[in-house]
Amino acid sequence: MNTKSIQDYYLLDDYYTDEHKLIRQSTKEWVNRSVRPIIDEYAQKHESPIHLIKEMGKLGILGSFIPQNYGGSGLDQISYGLIMQELEAGDSAIRSIASVQTSLVMYPIFAFGSEEQKRKYLPGLASGELIGxxxxxxxxxxxxxxxxxxxxxxxxxxxxxxxxxxxxxxxxxxxxxxxxxxxxxxxxxxxxxxxxxxxxxxxxxxxxxxxxxxxxxxxxxxxxxxxxxxILPGVEGLKGPMMCLNSARYGIAWGSIGLALDCYSVALKYSLERNQFGVPIATFQLVQKKLAEMITEIAKAQLLAWRLGVLKNDNRANPAQISMAKRNNVKMAMDVARECRQILGAIGITGDFPIMRHMMNLESVVTYEGTHDIHLLITGLDATGISSFS
Ligand SMILES: Cc1cc2nc3c(=O)[nH]c(=O)nc-3n(C[C@H](O)[C@H](O)[C@H](O)COP(=O)(O)OP(=O)(O)OC[C@H]3O[C@@H](n4cnc5c(N)ncnc54)[C@H](O)[C@@H]3O)c2cc1C
Structure with a gap:
């Protein structure tokens, strides 16, 4: 099994800088070290590991694209996306905390706040001393x-x-x-x-x-x-919250890839190790069909997110493109999680594996930041010029 090609089927790493790869790797290592060992227990108990917020602050995860003079990390949008991808491979709750803090709290204060508001709140939010x-x-x-x-x-x-x-x-x-x-x-x-x-x-x-x-x-x-x-002096009207949601939706388009890859790698490994009828279940054509279709959809979602990141870095990503990527990639992750859970059979419903937890989390992710159907209508409006929901 070539794990590398599964994570990056179309060799998108060619387009990432060394800094992007380093940020992705350090976030992945932190998730492996600090999130994976404890997350199932927290989810089972319905508790949040809030001690991780300050750890994320130390790593520069909170406010990654906010300029350094306000406490952020001053990174580009692809770095933000890759961070969200790795966090959501651990759990959507951890990605949600970072998304909210960065895109929905720090971003509006940075974009619409007074100088005094920026100085008062942004450094504390970046370090995780303040929660927003x-x-x-x-x-x-x-x-x-x-x-x-x-x-x-x-x-x-x-x-x-x-x-x-x-x-x-x-x-x-x-x-x-x-x-x-x-x-x-x-x-x-x-x-x-x-x-x-x-x-x-x-x-x-x-x-x-x-x-x-x-x-x-x-x-x-x-x-x-x-x-x-x-009061935030720099914005009036619904465009204020909508600009925040655009930023958070962009992060979700990446996060759902991390989640899907986590489910996929678990299911692929399991399918090669689990024997039924005297052979690994990966031998069966119906299992291979699931695996082949899933990796195809993951690869397409990765291409979409990468291109959106390039457009976002150039300030050319429009809200309809972001909406499409959020909808497509979350739906892709939902389909992948459900198929992967089936590949694991009965044990797939337990906390021994992350898939069922990911599956349940996606029920929130598909609803918040605009439901799947509302995003369909946004694309419908973009295609026809006719709003079906205003
Ligand atoms: C875990 C979680 C965390 C959240 N965090 C936040 C947060 O931090 N801040 C925040 O502000 N919000 C947050 N939300 C709220 C989330 O953004 C809303 O739930 C979401 O926008 C949908 O609103 P609603 O639940 O009221 O559903 P409704 O708007 O009542 O929709 C119900 C159903 O009707 C459908 N529907 C509605 N209108 C139309 C239409 N015109 N055409 C077709 N179908 C339609 C929807 O698609 C949906 O299926 C969170 C939600 C969850 C579950």
Whole structure:
């Protein structure tokens, strides 16, 4: 078995710099050392290994593309993608933590924040001393965030925030939340809400069957006084959160490849070692069909992600291209995980192997950052010029 060709069937390494390969390798080694040995137990217990956040900070994983003068690593978009790929090979929960911190919290503060806000929050978020979360989804508004009910009402020179957010990654442990709410003119504004502000609570959502090693919660605002210095001055309207989601969706397009490769390599090895009817199950044509189809789809997803990374580095990746890659690659990973689990037979449902955990995690990944069907409609809009959902 040639493991190298499985990980990189079309020799994309030719296009990666030595720095890209080093970043990928060091992230992989960290995942092997710090994530794999503990992740199944955390997922089984429905607990999050939050001690890993500071470790990721030390490695430069948080805010990888944020400039170094704000505490980030100043890396390019392909490096960010490769980091997400390796994290998600460990678990989607770990990739989610890094995605949220980097693309949904640090990015909006960097792109839309005042100089004072950048200096105050970005270095702590990069080191993992501060944990951030991103509040867009509400109990009554998920796929259609334009209907949001959260309100920022002007009071003297400051604001009063009321409303609630739902399904927020890391909200129960977050020190700050980047929250999107409408002002009195019905314009969406971003605000940085700090833990401890009077009237702000973040209860946990428990009993999840997916992303069990990630904390998910609500954000509840009951007459929270938000100083005007906490409003992000550089953006108005839904384009603010949408630009954040574009960055996170891009990372998911890469992350799902790492997950799929993890499932595939486990299933391939198992198929060569497991004997039935006197031969390895890899002998059977139906098993080979599964393996052949899966590696084909993984290779196609890798090409898509790499090309998207090149476009993103050139500032030429448009939201529809990012949407297509998120949808395609997550669906690919779902199909791969399900087929791999079948190859393992009964033992595939246990925590002895990562596949079932990956499979369950994907039920969240296919829903958040825009559901599979919403992304289909985005491509439909791009193709026809007709919106079926506005
Ligand atoms: C584990 C987890 C973590 C999350 N983390 C965050 C976070 O950190 N921050 C945050 O803001 N949000 C977060 N989310 C929320 C996530 O982004 C939303 O769940 C998602 O946008 C879908 O919204 P919804 O669940 O309200 O589903 P709905 O919008 O109610 O959709 C329900 C179903 O209807 C379909 N549907 C809706 N509209 C249409 C249409 N026009 N045409 C066809 N089908 C349609 C959808 O595709 C879906 O199948 C998280 C979700 C999960 C599960």
């Amino acid at each position: 979360c991103f509040g867009l989804t509400e109990p009554n508004h998920g796929s259609n965030p334009s209907g949001m009910e959260c309100r920022l009402k002007l009071k003297n020179n400051d604001y009063i925030l009321n409303g609630s957010k739902m399904w927020i990654t890391n909200s129960p442990i977050a020190d700050i939340a980047v929250v999107w709410a409408k002002d009195e003119n019905n314009i969406v504004r971003g605000a940085i809400i700090e833990k401890g502000m009077a009237g702000f609570t973040a209860p946990e959502i428990s009993r999840k069957w997916s992303l069990r090693a990630s904390l998910t919660g609500e954000l509840v605002f009951d007459d929270v006084l938000v100083p005007s210095t906490h």
